[in-house]
Amino acid sequence: SAVISQKPSRDICQRGTSLTIQCQVDSQVTMMFWYRQQPGQSLTLIATANQGSEATYESGFVIDKFPISRPNLTFSTLTVSNMSPEDSSIYLCSVEQGIGDTQYFGPGTRLTVL
C-alpha cells in the first residue's frame, strides 16, 4: 500500500491568513483526494485532484477558498485561504490504490484558526 506523508502535521493560524498543506506519496498515483474531518466525526470530501487537470470540487467547496495543485503523480497541495475559525478542522489527503475504490490516507493536518 502507498505510504503518504503530510506537512504540516498541525498548525495554529490567525484569522484572514492562508495555509498550504502538502501531501507526498511514495509511488505514482492517478487520483488523489482531499477531505475535511471534525474530530470524532466522519470525513467530508473537498475535492478530487488528478494530475494534469483541474481539481473537481464537491458541493459547498470552491476553488477560491481551497485552491489545489497537482503538479505530478506523487504530490499535491491544498491551500485553505482567508481562514476563519470555522475552518478549524483536520485535513486529510488520500490516494486510490488497489482493489475496488480503496483509498489510503495520510496522517492528517490538524488546523486551528484563532
Place this chain on the structure above:
Amino acid sequence: TQLLEQSPQFLSIQEGENLTVYCNSSSVFSSLQWYRQEPGEGPVLLVTVVTGGEVKKLKRLTFQFGDARKDSSLHITAAQPGDTGLYLCAGGTGSARQLTFGSGTQLTVLP
C-alpha cells in the same frame, strides 16, 4: 445521493465482550471498505470487500458484505482496549471513483 447509515454511533464495552457495527444503505456498492482511526492519525484500512455475501476475517475481526451489496457488518470478538478507535465504513461505486463514508462508530473498550 448515496448514503451510508452506520450504527451505533457510540459504543462503550468491557474488555472481552463481543460487538457488531452495522453499515446500511439503499444503494448498491461495488466495494465496501472498513477503516479504523485513532486520535491524531489518519484512517487505516482494515479490509476491502467486493463480492456480495463475502466474509473476511482479520484475527478477531470479521467483515461481511451483504448479498445485495447494500450493507456490511464488522464483528469484533473478545474486544481489547487496543480496539478503541473510530470505525468508518465507506462504499465505492467504481464509476465515480469516490467513496461514500458512513457517519462513524466511536468504540471504547474499557479494561
